[in-house]
Amino acid sequence: MAAKNGSEAAEEHTSSAEIRSFFDSAPPLKNSLEITDKLKEFLDKNSLSADAGDGRANRIVCVTSGGTTVPLEQRCVRYIDNFASGHRGAASTEYFLKAGYVVIFLYRRGTCQPYCRSLPADPFLECFEFIDESHIKVREPHSEAVKMAISDHQNVVEKGQLLKLPFTTIFEYLQMLQMVATSLRGLGPHAMFYLAAAVSDFYVPWKSMLETDKNILLKKADMALSKYKMHVVVANELSTRNEEVVVVTGDEKVSVCRDKTQVGCDVEDPLIKLLVEKHAIHIVDSCS
Amino acid sequence: MAAKNGSEAAEEHTSSAEIRSFFDSAPPLKNSLEITDKLKEFLDKNSLSADAGDGRANRIVCVTSGGTTVPLEQRCVRYIDNFASGHRGAASTEYFLKAGYVVIFLYRRGTCQPYCRSLPADPFLECFEFIDESHIKVREPHSEAVKMAISDHQNVVEKGQLLKLPFTTIFEYLQMLQMVATSLRGLGPHAMFYLAAAVSDFYVPWKSMLETDKNILLKKADMALSKYKMHVVVANELSTRNEEVVVVTGDEKVSVCRDKTQVGCDVEDPLIKLLVEKHAIHIVDSCS
Numbered sequence: 031m032a033a034k035n036g037s038e039a040a041e042e043h044t045s046s047a048e049i050r051s052f053f054d055s056a057p058p059l060k061n062s063l064e065i066t067d068k069l070k071e072f073l074d075k076n077s078l079s080a081d082a083g084d085g086r087a088n089r090i091v092c093v094t095s096g097g098t099t100v101p102l103e104q105r106c107v108r109y110i111d112n113f114a115s116g117h118r119g120a121a122s123t124e125y126f127l128k129a130g131y132v133v134i135f136l137y138r139r140g141t142c143q144p145y146c147r148s149l150p151a152d153p154f155l156e157c158f159e160f161i162d163e164s165h166i167k168v169r170e171p172h173s174e175a176v177k178m179a180i181s182d183h184q185n186v187v188e189k190g191q192l193l194k195l196p197f198t199t200i201f202e203y204l205q206m207l208q209m210v211a212t213s214l215r216g217l218g219p220h221a222m223f224y225l226a227a228a229v230s231d232f233y234v235p236w237k238s239m240l241e242t243d244k245n246i247l248l249k250k251a252d253m254a255l256s257k258y259k260m261h262v263v264v265a266n267e268l269s270t271r272n273e274e275v276v277v278v279t280g281d282e283k284v285s286v287c288r289d290k291t292q293v294g295c296d297v298e299d300p301l302i303k304l305l306v307e308k309h310a311i312h313i314v315d316s317c318s
Numbered sequence: 319m320a321a322k323n324g325s326e327a328a329e330e331h332t333s334s335a336e337i338r339s340f341f342d343s344a345p346p347l348k349n350s351l352e353i354t355d356k357l358k359e360f361l362d363k364n365s366l367s368a369d370a371g372d373g374r375a376n377r378i379v380c381v382t383s384g385g386t387t388v389p390l391e392q393r394c395v396r397y398i399d400n401f402a403s404g405h406r407g408a409a410s411t412e413y414f415l416k417a418g419y420v421v422i423f424l425y426r427r428g429t430c431q432p433y434c435r436s437l438p439a440d441p442f443l444e445c446f447e448f449i450d451e452s453h454i455k456v457r458e459p460h461s462e463a464v465k466m467a468i469s470d471h472q473n474v475v476e477k478g479q480l481l482k483l484p485f486t487t488i489f490e491y492l493q494m495l496q497m498v499a500t501s502l503r504g505l506g507p508h509a510m511f512y513l514a515a516a517v518s519d520f521y522v523p524w525k526s527m528l529e530t531d532k533n534i535l536l537k538k539a540d541m542a543l544s545k546y547k548m549h550v551v552v553a554n555e556l557s558t559r560n561e562e563v564v565v566v567t568g569d570e571k572v573s574v575c576r577d578k579t580q581v582g583c584d585v586e587d588p589l590i591k592l593l594v595e596k597h598a599i600h601i602v603d604s605c606s
Contacts, residue, residue, distance in 0.1 A: 099399070110399070118586065125587075131594075143443060160465065165497045177448065179443070180447065224593070298409040303413075
C-alpha cells in the first residue's frame, strides 16, 4: 500500500517500452467510454479544478482496493489471484470521506465495500426477512449495522462524493488506474493516489494464451466416465454454457437446450428434470 | 460437472496413497466439529435413512458450486484460482429443491446463491434505501427479484431442505466433500453428488510453502520509496495489519496503532488523519 500524488504513480520505474507493451497487448476495456463519462460527470459535479482557491474542499483521493487476477487463458477459467479482502481500502475510504475528501474507489469485484465492514458474510440473505407479502424486516442483531451501511452509503453516493469503479483482472485494473490518473492530471497536488490494492507484479501477455478446444470436450467426457466411474457427465462449452449442455452416459449423449420460447427458463430446468428421471431409475435398479 | 452416486466419487482413480497423502498434508479444517453437527442435524431433521419406504421423499443431492483456490503461501496472499460464478450450481439447486430433493449446497464463498440469480451485482447496497429513520424500501426495478430471493431462500432454509456450507481452498473443499460423502454413505443410491464446482486438478503441499519474512518489510518499504518515487509507503505485516501500520517517508518511520481503548476504532482512523495532514503540507509546499 502506498500513497502517491497525481498521475506520476508507477511510471518512473518500469521502462516506457515495457509500459507501452503492457497497454498495447492488454485486451481493451469493454466499458471504457462509460468509465470516461462517469469520471467526467463525477469531477464536474464536485467542481474539481486545479486552480480553485480552497485547498481542503478541493481534495480528491483515488483509493484502490482488493487483489487483481492474472488470467491464464483468454476465456478465463484459471487465473492467479492475490488475496485481499478489501477491508483496508473500504475502511480508508470511509475515513477519507469523513475528512472531507471526494473519493474514487477502484475496487475488486466482490470485495469489502465502504460502510459494510460490520455486516455478516452474506448480508443480503442473512439480514432481511419478509414479514408479509410486501414488508421487509431487518433481523434484530444486524439492524444498526444495516442502517448504517445502507444510509451512509446512499448518502455519499447520492451527494456525489463517492464514485465506485469495479475491476477484476490486472488488465482492467491498470487501464482503469491510467484513466483515473489522466482525468486527475490537472488537479496536481490536490489529487492523491492511495494504492491499497494487492496488485500482481507480473502478467501473461494476452496473445500468448491458449484457447479452449471445442473438439476435445466430448472425448474428455467419455474419458471421465470410465476413469472416474461416474454415472453421468454433463459437458458444456464455456461460451454456450447457459444455452446447451450434453448429458453423457455410457449408452448415449443427449443434448439438452434451454427453452428459448419461455421467459426466464434456464438450461438447468430440463437438465435437472432429466437427471431426476435417471436417478429414479438408478434407485430402482440398485434396490431390485 | 458430473453427477455421481453415494460416496464413491473420486476415490477409484487416484491411488489410495495419493489420497492419504493429500488428506494427511492438508491444514485441518477449523470448523470440522461444527460441520459434522450441522450435517447430522440436517439429516435427522429430514429423517433421511437408507431403508425408508418412499424413494422420492427420501432423495438427497450434494451440489458443489464455484471454483477452488490453491494457496501458494501458508499465510495465503497469492493463490491460483479456477473461475466459476457458481451460476450453474445455484440454478441447479433451485431445480433440485423444486423436484422435492433435500440439498446440501457446498459452495465457494462469494459465488452465486440460490434464488439470487436475477439480482444486481451488489444487491445489498443497490436494492434497498431508507425512507426514514426506521423504514427500508426496496428500489422499484428490483422489488420482485428481491422478494423472491429473500422469501424463497428463507423458506427452504427454514424448512430445513437446504444446507449451505461454504469453502474457499482446495483443502477445505475436498475435506468437506469427504465429510458429506461419509455422512451420506448409509443412504446408498438415494444420495446423488452433483459436482458442479470447478476444482483445481493440483495442489501445493501445505508444508512446502514459504512463510512471509517480517524482517524484510521495512527494507522493502525504503526500496519502494526510492524505486517508485512514492511520497509515502504504508507498511504492514499480514498478521497485525488491523492493529498497526508503519508510515514510511524519506525522513521518518512512524508507527500508527489502533486505539484499543475505544470500541469500533480502526487503525485506518489515525492513519488517514496522518495522511491528510501530510497531504495538506504537500499541497502548500507544491503551491508555494
